[in-house]
Amino acid sequence: MTMLHIITTSPFQSSALTDCLSVAGAGDALLLLGEGVYAIAQQDVRLINRNVFVLYEHTDARGLPKRSWVEYIDYNRMVELTEQHHPIQTWF
Amino acid sequence: MGNQHLLFVFRSSPYGSSRAREGLDALLAAAVFDQRVSALFMGDGVFQLCSEQCPIDRRNQHKMLLSLELYDVDQLYFSSSALASRDIAPTDIRLPGTALSDAEITNLLTTADQVLTF
Numbered sequence: 502m503t504m505l506h507i508i509t510t511s512p513f514q515s516s517a518l519t520d521c522l523s524v525a526g527a528g529d530a531l532l533l534l535g536e537g538v539y540a541i542a543q544q545d546v547r548l549i550n551r552n553v554f555v556l557y558e559h560t561d562a563r564g565l566p567k568r569s570w571v572e573y574i575d576y577n578r579m580v581e582l583t584e585q586h587h588p589i590q591t592w593f
Numbered sequence: 594m595g596n597q598h599l600l601f602v603f604r605s606s607p608y609g610s611s612r613a614r615e616g617l618d619a620l621l622a623a624a625v626f627d628q629r630v631s632a633l634f635m636g637d638g639v640f641q642l643c644s645e646q647c648p649i650d651r652r653n654q655h656k657m658l659l660s661l662e663l664y665d666v667d668q669l670y671f672s673s674s675a676l677a678s679r680d681i682a683p684t685d686i687r688l689p690g691t692a693l694s695d696a697e698i699t700n701l702l703t704t705a706d707q708v709l710t711f
């Protein structure tokens with residue numbers, strides 16, 4: 502089973518995303534929540550070929566542009582992700 | 594809850610916030626309840642490993658870490674890249690543990706039943 506990494510802080514303010522990407526497996530899922538969604542503000546080459554999930558309510562709330570390499574999900578899908586991956590690590 | 598492998602990941606420096614201390618408290622509590630416990634230090638968390646800490650009005654985090662051996666804590670791991678980028682020599686670390694590459698940390702994370710970050 503692949504891991505789920507949950508990132509909850511902006512990459513412009515915290516090392517959480519960078520630290521996560523330095524050790525995340527290639528097939529792992531990344532879920533951006535809260536301030537973590539600012540990671541998609543730019544076309545980040547480190548993210549484009551990864552499994553990136555974003556809670557759509559959180560990007561919509563912040564008015565961020567839509568990215569083709571992001572899968573926008575709702576809370577139900579988020580719960581599914583937590584069931585489909587193991588272990589789960591939160592980075593903040 | 595059976596015997597689980599709990600991996601505590603320390604990513605915070607020792608005195609800038611209460612995270613390092615709270616993480617260690619949680620780790621010790623888990624160890625007392627007979628869980629398999631290991632700790633990984635990465636990012637600014639490796640600053641907890643500096644052996645010459647003299648905090649004012651705070652518990653010395655390094656000395657607290659030295660006591661872990663008494664609690665059957667399985668293993669301590671340090672991120673080589675975090676140590677290197679902060680100019681901390683692995684030979685300066687007084688704690689018994691293993692320095693890991695990023696790829697080795699990737700493998701370590703997947704062996705855990707639960708990952709707790711502080």
